[in-house]
Amino acid sequence: MEKFEKITGVAAPMPLVNIDTDMIIPKQFLKTIKRTGLGVNLFYEMRYDMDGKEIPEFVLNQPAYRNAEILIAGENFGCGSSREHAPWALKDFGIRCVIAPSYADIFYNNCFKNGILPIALPQEQVEALMEDAGRGENARITVDLENQTVSASDGTAFSFEIDPHLKHCLLEGLDDIGQTLQKVAAIDSFETGYRARMPWM
Known part of the structure; x- marks a missing residue:
């Protein structure tokens, strides 16, 4: 999984609440188990x-936002069904960070498993960033995961909270498989000992 440390990029404003996973990637595109190729169908x-x-x-069809790496949206982003294709589609399009006042829990956790940083900020701060993003591609926003800050194009910075373990996984580029592979030596040692103790198993 790609590491997330710090990005400075264009932010696309989507001032809508309750953007659900069916809006992010409609059900007819859920037949694939590949994580690539879904970006073209994002918000289909x-x-x-x-x-x-x-x-x-539509904002992502506008020239200023075609290469947006950050999405700014209203509260309860990612609600609806628990489809992991939603973060797959966002990531495949190029979105690496979503900023909103709140998220559906399953979508929020799925983002971390797919290299996307979901940031929850108070409504007034989201509105300030939304206004900044509305200025187009010249208004570039910086997201610094290490220091847990989001900076608007004028330098105004907002701090955000994040679970230390989830932060570590993004900084190191570790999904669930990556975390398991970090323990491969211990797993091999256990399996060798287990077979020696119980050869009939």
Whole structure:
């Protein structure tokens, strides 16, 4: 998994509350078990019309935000079903950080397993960053995981809280498999001893 340390990039403003996982990646795209190729279908029903053509007004279709790495949204982001395809689609599009007042628990934890940093900030701070992001690609926002800060384009910084273990995993690029592999020597030692003690098993 890619490490997350510090990014400075364009933030796309999506001032909507209760953005659910079906809005993030509709159910018809859940047939794959690959984590790649889903970015083109991110926010499909808001991004494309009935003929599959881009809707120019949608934020990620606007030239300033096509390469956004940060998404700023309203409260309860990622609610709905627990599909892991939602963070897969965000990451495949290029979104590495989501900033919102609150998240659905399962989506929040799935983000960390896929290299995305979900940051919860008070409503007024999210609104300030939303306004800053509305200025377009010249308003670049910096997210510093080590120091737990988000800085607007004018230098205004906001601090955020994060579980120390989840922070460690993102900084080191460790998903569940990566964490297990860190213990491979202990696992091998246990299995060798176990077979010696119980050869009939």
